[in-house]
Amino acid sequence: TAHAPEPTVRTTCAYCGVGCGVLATPDGQGGAAIAGDPDHPANFGRLCSKGSALGETLGLEDRLLHPMLDGRRASWEEALGAVAGGLRRTIERHGPDSVAFYLSGQLLTEDYYVANKLAKGFIGTPHVDTNSRLCMSSAVAAHRRAFGSDTVPGCYEDLDEADLIVLVGSNTAWCHPILYRRMTDARTKRGTRLVVIDPRRTQTAEEADLFLPLAPGSDSALFSGLLVHLADTGTLDAGFIERSTSGLDAALDRARSIAPNLAAVAALTGLDEARIAEFYAMFADTERVVTAFSQGANQSAQGTDKGNAIINCHLATGRIGTPGAGPLSLTGQPNAMGGREVGGLANMLAAHMHFTPEEVDRVRRFWKAPNIITGEGMKAVALFEAIETGRIKALWVIGTNPLVSMPRAERIRAAIETLDLYVVSEVVADSDTAAARGKRTVLLPALGWGEKDGTVTNTERRISRQRGFLTAPGEARADWAILSDVARRLGHGEAFPYTSAAAIFREHAALSAFENEGTRDFDIGGLADIGDRAYDVSAPVQWPVTRKGGTVSTRKRLFADGRFFTFDGRARFVAVQRPALAEPATPQRPLVLNTGRVRDHWHTMTRTGRSQRLAAHRSVPFLEIHPDDAAAAGLTDGGIARLSSAHGEAELEVAVTDAALPGNPFMPMHWSDATASRAFVGALAQGANDPVSGQPELKATPAAVTPV
Ligand code: SF4
Numbered sequence: 001t002a003h004a005p006e007p008t009v010r011t012t013c014a015y016c017g018v019g020c021g022v023l024a025t026p027d028g029q030g031g032a033a034i035a036g037d038p039d040h041p042a043n044f045g046r047l048c049s050k051g052s053a054l055g056e057t058l059g060l061e062d063r064l065l066h067p068m069l070d071g072r073r074a075s076w077e078e079a080l081g082a083v084a085g086g087l088r089r090t091i092e093r094h095g096p097d098s099v100a101f102y103l104s105g106q107l108l109t110e111d112y113y114v115a116n117k118l119a120k121g122f123i124g125t126p127h128v129d130t131n132s133r134l135c136m137s138s139a140v141a142a143h144r145r146a147f148g149s150d151t152v153p154g155c156y157e158d159l160d161e162a163d164l165i166v167l168v169g170s171n172t173a174w175c176h177p178i179l180y181r182r183m184t185d186a187r188t189k190r191g192t193r194l195v196v197i198d199p200r201r202t203q204t205a206e207e208a209d210l211f212l213p214l215a216p217g218s219d220s221a222l223f224s225g226l227l228v229h230l231a232d233t234g235t236l237d238a239g240f241i242e243r244s245t246s247g248l249d250a251a252l253d254r255a256r257s258i259a260p261n262l263a264a265v266a267a268l269t270g271l272d273e274a275r276i277a278e279f280y281a282m283f284a285d286t287e288r289v290v291t292a293f294s295q296g297a298n299q300s301a302q303g304t305d306k307g308n309a310i311i312n313c314h315l316a317t318g319r320i321g322t323p324g325a326g327p328l329s330l331t332g333q334p335n336a337m338g339g340r341e342v343g344g345l346a347n348m349l350a351a352h353m354h355f356t357p358e359e360v361d362r363v364r365r366f367w368k369a370p371n372i373i374t375g376e377g378m379k380a381v382a383l384f385e386a387i388e389t390g391r392i393k394a395l396w397v398i399g400t401n402p403l404v405s406m407p408r409a410e411r412i413r414a415a416i417e418t419l420d421l422y423v424v425s426e427v428v429a430d431s432d433t434a435a436a437r438g439k440r441t442v443l444l445p446a447l448g449w450g451e452k453d454g455t456v457t458n459t460e461r462r463i464s465r466q467r468g469f470l471t472a473p474g475e476a477r478a479d480w481a482i483l484s485d486v487a488r489r490l491g492h493g494e495a496f497p498y499t500s501a502a503a504i505f506r507e508h509a510a511l512s513a514f515e516n517e518g519t520r521d522f523d524i525g526g527l528a529d530i531g532d533r534a535y536d537v538s539a540p541v542q543w544p545v546t547r548k549g550g551t552v553s554t555r556k557r558l559f560a561d562g563r564f565f566t567f568d569g570r571a572r573f574v575a576v577q578r579p580a581l582a583e584p585a586t587p588q589r590p591l592v593l594n595t596g597r598v599r600d601h602w603h604t605m606t607r608t609g610r611s612q613r614l615a616a617h618r619s620v621p622f623l624e625i626h627p628d629d630a631a632a633a634g635l636t637d638g639g640i641a642r643l644s645s646a647h648g649e650a651e652l653e654v655a656v657t658d659a660a661l662p663g664n665p666f667m668p669m670h671w672s673d674a675t676a677s678r679a680f681v682g683a684l685a686q687g688a689n690d691p692v693s694g695q696p697e698l699k700a701t702p703a704a705v706t707p708v
Contacts, residue, residue: 019459021043110455132345200659229280641705
């Protein structure tokens, strides 16, 4: 039977932090035709391969459609009772901080807000962290050290207006393809030059004007050398430094001690001196320069320092907050930024507030919270270790797959078996994480993309609506509604009266400006009284959205006035550490393993794995390895390699290529037990953390390889 097409709905893509606008036209049979939204300022109608295949991922085959209790189907009543009862018992026996939540950059802001409020204000546990810890928490920490706030200074238009774009640890052509298209457009239109800094010769590197294949972990040396070069060539912006910054002398002294000259930079990075000099001259001579950095910089035991080494060079030249200039953290997930806004990271409270007595009290009064926390909780790696040691007794995972993505995933699987209560809110029934079992296990079916409704914030601080256009399948429910029901069962119903995403958004917006209107970085107080209808039809908007005297205003760029969110209004230079790998190669494990994404898959493939078209790009997990390393290990192209680290093993198809640096093979992060046997990154990764951000090292794991 032919069905008349239903009205087209404006929403946003489920995947990366570019946050593209999508037009979805449901076909009335559970599917939808997908097109780019020509009016969305992130993509102007374009979509990449992943976004345009979204319609192929809507099937219900492997969906979790009913609550499950200890492996059997249960009613919502029974499942929610088990969650609330389990939480209550755990709190009574072991205290509120024996409860932990692990959230996701895939959640909508409204879901994130309610989870964070329930945990940090009402249950009273600080142990709420998110998979964003694995994504951009080093960039967050670098922002906070430099700017006094977690603020992305610029916007996508800066990429259109830059004369030089420097990409650090980012295969943008594959991982943020629509932003990459903007970069290539700028190259065509205004001759923008592109520098790529990455150990691996990626698709992006292939197309760069200058490619710097630096040794793993040596980014800070390259940017320390750049700071020295800027100082020595008279390229510093003395006026900006004097008016708007502090700490240059200490940062420059440290940079000189690390990278006093080209020879020292070359020795630390493995790069050719002439190429380093070429990069330094390009940077020094170009006013409009954007340095965009991503997981290659962040997923490192020194990720925060890498971010600050980059930001130092922008502060030194005053190239920040002005058109075509600034550091730009490219976030991985669709709502990594929204999670930061609500306080989804263990070291934040809510609305970018921290743990000063004044801010704790402000949030407490706003929420009327009986059990407000007063300090930071455990970050992801420590949080999962605390399950092993028995400190955490109840864990609620929402919308993420840590049994694939976390370092030392095998140990986490074993630890989960010891939990008194293990709750998983999920879309798919058979993810590795949904398949694990605690002593009491509750699976809660959540709405997925195309069904749920709320907002997300993209890399350039732009809040967009994500709208549902499909009927809720089975018994699936919105995460915020599930969380609110549990809150009611715990006796906190008055504080969780929500009946719509719009109501939650208004509360979130009001908190951001509570008693502090117009003075904070994350301030969306101008949206605090948005009506249901206005919320429903709202167009994408960049924060801050402030209200002063009845006038609502927003800002494309921050820091254009040279004022930052530190107590004295000055940005901080940071003296960074000398680069060193947390775990260097050894004679037994002579390789340093790099990991990352492929073009057509997303995270652990629970969605992209459903599209045959996407799976066709790379259908099996592989190991890219330099010909010299392959020869030394007796590997042949197309054969199977067994890769081992101190923590685990993987079996991968061999791809011999000089795109990999000698000694630095690469494997993709997407595959898992659920999708292939023994090929997941989490089994191999070491679990060393950046001491500032807590972000795990996922780009440099000592490994050995043998043929199978
Ligand atoms: Fe989706 Fe990112 Fe592709 Fe845009 S660039 S369509 S947000 S995956």
